[in-house]
Amino acid sequence: MGTSKGYLPPTGYLWPEAKRDVTSMVKNGFSPSSIGKAVSSFSKAMSGGGNSHTGSIARVGAKAVNFIEAVKNYGFIGALEKVGLAHLRGKSSEEVRAGLLEYFNDSGNDFYDSIAQQSMSELMRELLKSAVDEEDYNNIVGSIKPGEFIREFIVKFIQNCFLSNFAEKLLTMFDNLQKYDSAEKSVKTFIRTSIESEFTIETIQKVDWNGQQGKQIITDKCNKAFEILSVWSETLV
Numbered sequence: 001m002g003t004s005k006g007y008l009p010p011t012g013y014l015w016p017e018a019k020r021d022v023t024s025m026v027k028n029g030f031s032p033s034s035i036g037k038a039v040s041s042f043s044k045a046m047s048g049g050g051n052s053h054t055g056s057i058a059r060v061g062a063k064a065v066n067f068i069e070a071v072k073n074y075g076f077i078g079a080l081e082k083v084g085l086a087h088l089r090g091k092s093s094e095e096v097r098a099g100l101l102e103y104f105n106d107s108g109n110d111f112y113d114s115i116a117q118q119s120m121s122e123l124m125r126e127l128l129k130s131a132v133d134e135e136d137y138n139n140i141v142g143s144i145k146p147g148e149f150i151r152e153f154i155v156k157f158i159q160n161c162f163l164s165n166f167a168e169k170l171l172t173m174f175d176n177l178q179k180y181d182s183a184e185k186s187v188k189t190f191i192r193t194s195i196e197s198e199f200t201i202e203t204i205q206k207v208d209w210n211g212q213q214g215k216q217i218i219t220d221k222c223n224k225a226f227e228i229l230s231v232w233s234e235t236l237v
Contacts, residue, residue: 006212012058014041014045015045016028016097017041017045018038018042018044018045019040019166019169020041021034021037021038021040021041021042022038022041022042022070022098022166022169022170023169023173024037024038025037025038025158026170026173026174026183027121030182030186030187031085031191035186035187035190036190036194036232037232038187039190039194039229039232040108040229040230040231040232041106041185042156042162042165042166042228042229043227043229043230044230046161046224046226047226047230048229052110052112053115053116053157053161053222054219054222054223055075055112055219056108056110056112056113056115056116057112057116057119057154057157057218057219057222058110058214058215058216058218058222059113059116059213059215059220060104060105060113060117060119060151061116061120061150061218062101062118062209062210062214062215062218063104063209064104064120064124064149064153065149065150065207065209065214065218066083066209066210066214067079067100067103067104067141068141068142068144068146068149069082069146069207070082070083071137071138071142072142073142075138075142076134076138076142077089077134077138079141080217083103085099085100085103087094087099087102089134092121093131093132093133093136096131096134096137097125097128097131098111099122100124100128101120101121101125104117104120104121104124105117105120105121111164112161114159115160115164116157119153119156119157120153120158120161122156122160123149123152123153125209127140127141127144128140128141133231145201146204146215147201147202147203150217150221151195151196151199151201151219151221154195154199154218154221154222154225155191155195155196155225156194156220156231157193158222158225158226159187159188159191160222162187162191163184163187163188165227168197170183191229194228194229195225195229197229197231198228199221199224199225199228204217209225
């Protein structure tokens with residue numbers, strides 16, 4: 001259901017419309033049309049709200065891709081040493097996984113920082129769930145394609161942004177959690193399908209992921225995803 005860490009209710013002239021469309025989405029039984037309109041209004045509000053979220057997703061995302069690239073260049077053990085995680089050598093798979101998640105999530109503490117961290121944790125747990133030793137980590141992380149990784153991270157980030165911003169409102173409109181879980185799944189599926197159908201994955205050349213260049217790539221891709229979701233029309237449903 002997202003996180004409320006450091007949460008402040010959104011403000012701005014576009015948020016009231018987004019809230020109304022979320023209410024309408026529930027009343028219309030989460031029809032594709034109503035979900036599309038709610039997600040579109042939300043995306044416009046996010047894009048017009050000063051973009052405070054982009055710094056959060058850029059910091060967390062760039063740090064993760066930097067580690068992925070380090071594994072490709074130096075191997076998993078070499079990458080651990082490069083980023084200051086040599087103490088994870090020889091640890092159990094659970095300890096390695098926990099250490100990596102802590103490293104990726106070492107960012108700020110505001111609302112969107114926590115959503116970026118939550119999204120990265122979800123993604124890395126999915127990717128690393130089958131890893132049992134250092135060789136597995138080397139093979140799994142080393143085979144990750146940065147473009148696909150960034151897209152998946154952005155999908156999860158936007159899904160969690162939507163649900164976190166409206167979790168309290170949605171929960172008050174359901175009489176049990178099972179209905180909420182079903183609604184959550186419908187919204188997540190819509191966001192994923194919409195982004196994946198339009199999101200372009202280019203081959204990413206050599207990038208300084210420790211610097212502004214890497215952060216800017218992720219920021220631009222996130223803004224593009226919100227732009228994709230902002231487009232809504234009855235004719236598209």
